[in-house]
Structures are given as structure tokens and as C-alpha cells.
Amino acid sequence: MRVAVIDVGTNSTRLLIAEVNRQKEVKPLHTDLVTTRLGKGIGTAMLMPPAINNTVAVIDDYLKMINGWKVKRIVLAATSAVRNAVNREDFLKTVHERTGLEVKTLSGEEEALLSYQGALSGLHTGIDCRNTVIMDLGGGSTEFTWKTPDGLYCRSVEVGAVRATEGNFSDAEILSLLICPLEEIRKISPVNLIGVGGTVTTIAAISLSLRVYNPVLVHGFDLPAEQVEKTLSLLSALPLEKRRCLPGLQPERADIIIAGVRIVKQILLYLDLPGLRVSEADLMYGLAIKEANSEL
Secondary structure (H helix, E strand, C coil): CEEEEEEECCCEEEEEEEEECCCCCEEEEEEEEEECCCCCCHHHCCCCHHHHHHHHHHHHHHHHHHHHHCCCEEEEEECHHHHCCCCHHHHHHHHHHHHCCCCEECCHHHHHHHHHHHHHHCCCCCCCHHHEEEEEECCCCEEEEEEECCEEEEEEECCCHHHHHHCCCCHHHHHHHHHHHHHHHHCCCCCEEEEECHHHHHHHHHHCCCCCCCHHHHCCCEEEHHHHHHHHHHHHCCCHHHHCCCCCCCHHHCCCHHHHHHHHHHHHHHHCCCEEEECCCCHHHHHHHHHHHCCC
């Protein structure tokens, strides 16, 4: 089945048009991303009118793109910035009035589960899921999902690249917010960490010095902890305007990337892991699979 997924995130609004088969395999046909920064001022828990208007305009543009792809289903989902906003209903109403679509506001646990399912769909090498953790590091929150003998655990924490940047979180503050799920994860002695989301894909792109982003090279990239540290040192030494010109770094992400890399660093240190594997298959893949499976 051909489906279209629009993901309204804290930092960006993304589009995925894909074919999904009965084996839950996702074949991307078209992708797009616009930095809409809906979570600007996230500490106030208010969605700002300019950010709302910009995001809705991008959604409308995506719907026009989708028209030419003959998709059978469209799913529009929102994550941290929208689910925590005190004026969430205003945003949902505006989207519906201007596009006719209903927004599925995902809970943190739903986001974690869908990211897990999406990431697993993109793993083409033998990884033991019993010792694997999926980490989705977004703009407003970070989700972790892992298996135990008792079942699947999904955790969401209000720590993300935008939130940590605007809140000027120290490393100690970042770790204190992450500590509860990380302590639970340590009990399974994790071996593999699969990272999804813009921060980890950006670290991979910077490591590869990609002047033009290439998802084929980024997907499956093994990112050592030493490379995370090296990237953090490089970014920290550059003023904002020079960071915007760094190969692999989307200019619109330059102001929040340092906080994102610091979050990754704290997670690897606390879990005592040598690195992580980067995945392009993420929440959007999980949403595509769920939407397609409702009819397949």
C-alpha cells in the first residue's frame, strides 16, 4: 500500500511517501523536511502563532505534493511540542480548518513504540533485540524502547535538542532528567543502541563530511563514542555562523545541535556503550506500517 506520513515535530515538519508491504517492509519513494521550529519557546508550553502558521503552511504544501503520488492513506501525527502545549487544541483546530485533516497527537509511549517498530523495520543485519535499545532523540523529548523477559518497555523523557538548548541545560541537568530510564536500561546490560532522529543522523552526516545529505550512507552508520566526543569538540569550537557552513549540518539545526550531541554523549557514558548505530528508519516508518496494516 502507498501511504503518506506527515510528522509534526518540535524542530521540523517532515514528509514520507512510501510503499508498505505485508511483511511490514517500508520502501521510501519521496521525503522532505522543513525546519518549522513549532517548539520555539518550549519552556512556556505555548505554541507561538508564527510557528503555528508556518507549520500549517508546510502541511498544506505537503498535501499538494502528495496529490501527485496517488497515495491510499495519509496520516498526520504530532509529538512533544504539541502534546505538551497548553494551547494544543488551538493548533489542532487550525490544522483541521485549513487542511481538513485530523492530527494524531502521540503520547510519549506511543512515540517510543512507533519509533521502535520503525527502526526494527530498517534493520537488515542480525541484531539480538533482547540486548538492543532504540533511542529516538527529538527536539522536545527522547524516547527509549527495549525488551525484557517481562515484555516491551517504552519510556519518554522531556529532554530534547530544542528543549535543552532553550533551557540552557547543563550536563548534570540532562543526566538527571534521563536517569530513570537509563537506570532501567542498565539492568538488561545493553549491547546495541540504535539511534534515530535528527541529532544522530546529523552527527553521522558531519562525521561523513556530507555536503549533500545521503540517507543511504547515513543509515546503518556505526557512530563510535569517540566520534561523538570529537564532533562535540568541533561544534563547540565554532561560532554559530561558522557552524551553519559545516558540511553535514543543516544550517537551521546549527543552533540546537550542540545540546543534542551532549544528550547523546551522556546516554553513551551512562550506559557504558562504545557507540551506537544510526538508523534512517524511525517514527515515520512506524506510522507508515501502522497505517498500512489497518487495511492490509
